[in-house]
Structures are given as C-alpha cells and as structure tokens.
Amino acid sequence: MDHAPRRGVARVVGGRLAPVDLPGDSRPDPVAAAPAFDPAEGVVEVAHLTKRFGAVLAVDDLTFTVQPGRVTGFLGPNGAGKTTTLRMLLGLARPNGGTATIGGRPYGARPQPARSVGAALEAASFHPGRTALDHLRVYAPQIGVEDRRCREVLDQVGLAEAAERRVGGFSMGMRQRLALATTLLGDPQVLLLDEPANGLDPEGIAWLRQFLRWLAAQGRTVLVSSHVLSEVEQTVDDVVIIARGRLVHASSLAGLEALARPAVRIASPDAAGLAALVQAQGWAPVTSFESATTATVFDRRAAEVGAAAFAAGLQLHELSPADTSLESLFLQLTADPGPPGVPAQGSGVAR
Amino acid sequence: MIAALRTELRKVATTRSWWLLALVMGGYMLAMSVIMAGSFILAIRQAEAAGEPVDISGGLAGDGAAAVLDATTVATSVYTLAVALGYIFPAILGALAVTTEFRHRTITPTLLAEPRRGLVLGSKLVAVIPFALVVALAGVVGTVLGGAVTLALFGEPTLLGDPEIQGIIARQVLALVLWALVGVGFGSVLTNQVAAIVVLLAFTQFVEPLLRILLAQFDATEAASRFLPGAAGEAIAGSSLYVSSGLAELLEVWQGALVLLAYAVVLLLIGRVTTFRRDIG
Numbered sequence: 001m002d003h004a005p006r007r008g009v010a011r012v013v014g015g016r017l018a019p020v021d022l023p024g025d026s027r028p029d030p031v032a033a034a035p036a037f038d039p040a041e042g043v044v045e046v047a048h049l050t051k052r053f054g055a056v057l058a059v060d061d062l063t064f065t066v067q068p069g070r071v072t073g074f075l076g077p078n079g080a081g082k083t084t085t086l087r088m089l090l091g092l093a094r095p096n097g098g099t100a101t102i103g104g105r106p107y108g109a110r111p112q113p114a115r116s117v118g119a120a121l122e123a124a125s126f127h128p129g130r131t132a133l134d135h136l137r138v139y140a141p142q143i144g145v146e147d148r149r150c151r152e153v154l155d156q157v158g159l160a161e162a163a164e165r166r167v168g169g170f171s172m173g174m175r176q177r178l179a180l181a182t183t184l185l186g187d188p189q190v191l192l193l194d195e196p197a198n199g200l201d202p203e204g205i206a207w208l209r210q211f212l213r214w215l216a217a218q219g220r221t222v223l224v225s226s227h228v229l230s231e232v233e234q235t236v237d238d239v240v241i242i243a244r245g246r247l248v249h250a251s252s253l254a255g256l257e258a259l260a261r262p263a264v265r266i267a268s269p270d271a272a273g274l275a276a277l278v279q280a281q282g283w284a285p286v287t288s289f290e291s292a293t294t295a296t297v298f299d300r301r302a303a304e305v306g307a308a309a310f311a312a313g314l315q316l317h318e319l320s321p322a323d324t325s326l327e328s329l330f331l332q333l334t335a336d337p338g339p340p341g342v343p344a345q346g347s348g349v350a351r
Numbered sequence: 352m353i354a355a356l357r358t359e360l361r362k363v364a365t366t367r368s369w370w371l372l373a374l375v376m377g378g379y380m381l382a383m384s385v386i387m388a389g390s391f392i393l394a395i396r397q398a399e400a401a402g403e404p405v406d407i408s409g410g411l412a413g414d415g416a417a418a419v420l421d422a423t424t425v426a427t428s429v430y431t432l433a434v435a436l437g438y439i440f441p442a443i444l445g446a447l448a449v450t451t452e453f454r455h456r457t458i459t460p461t462l463l464a465e466p467r468r469g470l471v472l473g474s475k476l477v478a479v480i481p482f483a484l485v486v487a488l489a490g491v492v493g494t495v496l497g498g499a500v501t502l503a504l505f506g507e508p509t510l511l512g513d514p515e516i517q518g519i520i521a522r523q524v525l526a527l528v529l530w531a532l533v534g535v536g537f538g539s540v541l542t543n544q545v546a547a548i549v550v551l552l553a554f555t556q557f558v559e560p561l562l563r564i565l566l567a568q569f570d571a572t573e574a575a576s577r578f579l580p581g582a583a584g585e586a587i588a589g590s591s592l593y594v595s596s597g598l599a600e601l602l603e604v605w606q607g608a609l610v611l612l613a614y615a616v617v618l619l620l621i622g623r624v625t626t627f628r629r630d631i632g
Binding site (some may be wrong): 114119126130138140142 | 355
C-alpha cells in the first residue's frame with residue numbers, strides 16, 4: 001500500500017518550499033508501486049443534480065461522469081457552482097434533485113469514506129493553534145489509519161520539516177499542501193480537490209501538476225476544480241466545464257482543443273480593397289469585420305491570407321494569427337449571455 | 352464509535368484552550384474565595400464588636416428573615432463559589448468543542464472523516480468530559496484552597512473535616528462537568544464562537560443571577576427560580592451563597608442533576624436538528 005516516495009518530494013529551504021526530486025527521476029514506478037484499484041469504485045457520477053439557494057439556482061440539472069486513471073479539470077468561473085457540486089458529492093449539502101455518487105454509492109453510505117475518497121474543499125480548514133502533525137493526528141483515528149501515516153503524507157507533500165509548526169504561521173501554499181496531505185491520509189482511490197493550486201507559487205504549481213499526474217497514473221480518480229483553465233491545462237486529461245450551475249462542455253482536453261479555431265486578423269487602409277479580397281477569396285462566411293478596415297478571417301492560416309493579399313496587391317497594416325486560445329474558448333463557453341457590455345459575473349453564488 | 356471518540360479527544364487535547372480555562376478558573380476561584388472569606392471574617396469581627404448576629408442577605412431575603420453567619424454558613428458559601436460563580440468556565444469549554452469547528456471551518460474535514468453527524472456530536476459530548484473534569488478540579492481546588500487558607504489564617508474553623516462540607520465540595524465537580532455538557536449543547540445551537548461566549552457570559556453572570564433574585568421575591572415564581580440552570584447546578588452541590596444568604600431555595604441534589612442534564616439534552620437535540628442537519632459550508 002505504501003507508494004510514498006522514499007525521498008522527500010520537497011524540502012523547506014529558508015522557510016520556503018522548494019520541490020526537489022520531481023517524479024520521474026527518483027520516484028518508484030507509479031504503476032508498479034500502485035495498489036490495485038477497482039475502476040468501478042473510482043467512477044464519480046453526477047446525474048441531474050440540482051441545488052437551489054432561495055431564488056438562485058446554484059446547480060441546475062448537472063450531469064457528468066469522471067473516470068478513474070485520469071485527471072479531470074472541473075472548470076467554471078467563480079460562482080459557477082463547482083464547490084456546491086463538490087459539497088453535494090461529499091454529503092455536506094443536500095441536493096434539491098438528482099444524484100451524486102462515487103463508485104455507485106453516495107459518500108455518506110460508505111463506511112470509513114475517507115479511506116476511499118479524499119477531498120479538500122477549503123485550504124483554510126485548520127485550527128491555527130494545532131501543528132501540522134497534530135492536525136493530521138486528529139483525523140487519523142476517524143479516517144481509520146495508523147498515526148505513522150501522518151508523517152508519511154507530510155513527507156509526500158513536502159511538509160516533513162514543518163510537521164511540528166503551528167498551522168497559524170503557514171503560508172497559503174503550505175496550507176494547500178497540508179490540505180492535500182489530509183486528503184491523502186486514507187490513501188484514497190478518489191481525490192476531489194477544490195482549487196488546489198490557489199496560493200501556490202509557480203514551483204508549487206509545477207510540483208502539484210506532477211503529483212496529480214503521478215496519482216492518476218496509479219489508477220486513481222483525480223478531480224481538480226479551478227476557475228482558470230490555464231492553471232490546469234497542462235495537468236488534465238478531461239475537462240468538465242460549468243457555468244451558472246449548468247454543464248457547458250465535457251470532453252477530453254483534446255476534444256476541447258479541437259473546438260479552438262485558427263484565425264487571422266488583417267487590417268488594411270484600403271477598405272474597398274479589403275472587402276473585395278474577402279469576396280474574391282470566398283471568405284465572407286468565415287470573416288468578421290470589426291470595422292471597414294479591420295477583419296478576422298477564421299479557419300485560415302496567416303501565410304494563406306498574406307499570400308492572397310499580396311497577390312491582390314492589397315496593402316496590409318496588420319497580419320497576425322488570432323487563433324482562439326483555450327482560455328478565450330473557455331471564456332466564450334462560460335460567458336454570461338446577458339446584455340452586451342455587462343461583464344459576465346455574479347450570476348451564481350459562491351460555495 | 353471508539354475512533355470518533357479518539358478523534359474528538361485529540362481535538363481538545365491538541366489545543367490550548369482546555370488548560371488555559373483550567374488555569375484561569377483555578378486562579379479566578381482562588382482569588383474570589385480569598386475575597387469572599389475575607390469579607391465574611393470582616394463582617395464577623397464587626398458583628399462581634401457590636402455584639403449582635405450578622406445578616407448577610409442585605410435585607411433581600413424578605414419576610415424579615417435574617418441569615419445568621421455561623422461557621423457552616425461561611426464554609427458552604429465560600430467553598431461553593433466554584434459552582435456559584437465559576438460554572439462559566441466548563442460551559443465555555445463545552446461550547447468551544449463545537450464552535451471552534453465552525454470558526455475555523457474544520458467542521459468540513461470532520462464531517463468528511465465521519466459523515467454520521469449524530470455520532471460526531473455524541474463523541475464531542477463524551478470527549479469533553481475528561482477535560483471538563485480537569486477544569487472543574489482546578490476550580491474547586493482553587494476555591495477550597497483560597498477559602499480554607501484564609502479562614503485558617505484568621506483563626507476561623509475551616510470545617511474541611513466535616514463530611515457534609517466534603518460532600519458539598521465533591522458534588523461541585525459533578526455539577527461543573529454537567530455544565531460542560533450544557534456548553535456542548537449550547538455551542539451546537541449557537542455556533543458563532545464569539546456570540547456563544549458573549550451570550551454564555553451575559554446569561555450566567557448577569558441575566559440568571561438577576562432573574563433568580565427577582566423570581567425569588569414572589570411566592571408564585573419562587574419555585575421557577577430553582578429550575579434555572581445555575582440554581583440546578585448549585586442544587587447538585589447542595590448549597591451555595593444564594594441559599595446561605597437566604598435569597599433562594601434549591602432543589603434536591605438528584606433533582607438538580609436531572610434538571611441540568613435536561614438542559615444539556617434539550618440543547619443538544621435542538622443542535623442536532625438545526626446545526627447538524629443543515630448544509631455545511
């Protein structure tokens with residue numbers, strides 16, 4: 001069962017955490033060291049889940065599935081209903097409708113649930129007067145693990161040297177690591193992490209990325225919520241995107257990337273010439289004009305558009321690739337279809 | 352059940368509040384009992400000089416009844432200060448067992464580790480008992496030490512050898528532990544830590560004493576005053592300053608224990624169906 005790296009994943013350097021020995025160099029082979037997991041036990045299933053807070057529909061008929069052995073990004077702007085969904089999955093909040101199960105059962109129906117599902121909802125869930133080790137020791141009996149497991153998980157998240165320090169003096173990054181350590185106590189098959197990268201420095205994010213990939217490689221289910229796609233873009237295999245409590249997209253990351261279209265932005269002082277070029281090339285259906293002299297041509301490459309303009313003798317002041325990035329695609333998907341000019345926010349409730 | 356209990360025991364043990372409360376209660380009770388014993392000695396000396404018995408009720412006892420200041424009255428009044436004044440400390444200890452979880456949001460990991468909420472609340476109730484015992488002992492030892500030493504220094508009888516006095520002293524410990532259970536119940540109803548402590552302080556130090564004196568003034572309401580939680584706690588001890596000063600009557604020991612326990616149970620049940628049924632977070 002022990003898959004902890006023999007050497008520390010990170011160490012404290014001058015009070016800061018610096019990752020060393022990233023997976024791949026000194027870690028044991030994840031597959032060889034992994035406990036055997038029953039994939040059916042690792043499937044997270046949300047079906048027609050609905051949660052109402054007064055007049056606000058925080059989660060609205062939400063349905064998605066999370067597969068084991070993969071890192072799934074649970075994405076959406078703040079207030080989209082991510083945390084509320086996780087709370088319902090974990091039995092902390094009662095849905096108004098629908099079901100949320102892990103391995104086919106509601107969380108509360110599992111004996112010693114923390115041994116099969118590890119969840120971290122808030123990085124601030126600590127008593128500031130307790131040491132990191134004491135925090136873990138408090139939960140160890142209830143989770144059903146030996147006390148020595150507490151030091152193992154501290155070591156795993158790179159907090160071994162901060163074990164005897166009071167959590168009140170911890171940085172946000174250290175709290176995130178301790179929250180992660182708490183979820184790992186029961187060596188769970190399913191990990192549900194709410195915004196685990198919040199407050200981590202770039203090194204910490206790189207470390208987390210490797211760590212989550214390593215956990216998924218062992219066959220575990222890893223669900224990571226975030227309100228920033230770019231934060232998890234390099235980590236996740238699958239994405240579940242929600243906005244205003246509704247599902248807007250669920251696919252593999254490749255599936256999301258396929259939605260991103262190539263595009264070229266052109267500008268010319270010759271408005272008539274520009275219009276004529278678009279007409280002549282048959283680009284009209286895929287072109288959007290910002291003004292008479294500026295346009296974006298979709299599904300074309302810069303070289304192709306540049307060559308056509310050159311051939312037509314059209315003077316260009318701008319010719320630049322304007323591919324829809326994953327981030328802007330994410331923004332488009334989650335945008336509030338409210339009145340134009342009104343920034344899309346505040347349509348849901350936090351938590 | 353054992354696992355949940357071990358977790359709750361560790362929760363209290365790994366924070367500083369329980370021994371801080373024990374320390375403060377011990378010190379506070381020591382000081383109060385010295386002051387109280389000193390005041391009695393002063394009153395006795397003045398009365399002796401004037402050659403008349405001492406009325407310590409300040410005229411509040413009504414019906415012209417005067418409480419005579421004899422050695423037993425002095426001893427019981429001083430030695431029961433822990434239950435008469437100090438019960439706020441175990442009550443806060445109990446309340447903190449619940450409110451800390453909400454203040455620091457540790458209720459989330461707690462309910463993730465054990466989703467059976469009734470079991471969590473029950474474990475908290477049991478886990479608080481050993482720590483309440485420490486706080487209670489600190490308070491009672493402080494009270495008796497301060498009182499007895501002061502009385503002895505001025506040549507007054509301490510009556511510590513009197514089995515009845517010993518019983519009163521010992522039963523205070525039980526009353527104070529029951530107060531911790533009431534605290535757990537109260538904390539489960541009012542989970543805002545600051546509000547819980549303020550309300551506990553206001554009720555125990557101001558509202559209830561005032562209510563007891565007022566209710567005791569009328570025959571129709573006098574009986575009701577005995578069922579107030581503070582009065583029930585004193586009934587477990589068997590006496591108190593209120594009684595020896597003629598301000599109030601108390602229930603029987605067993606009745607007092609049942610009444611105080613009933614307060615704890617009712618509050619816990621309310622907490623179970625409100626706080627511990629709601630969505631968390």
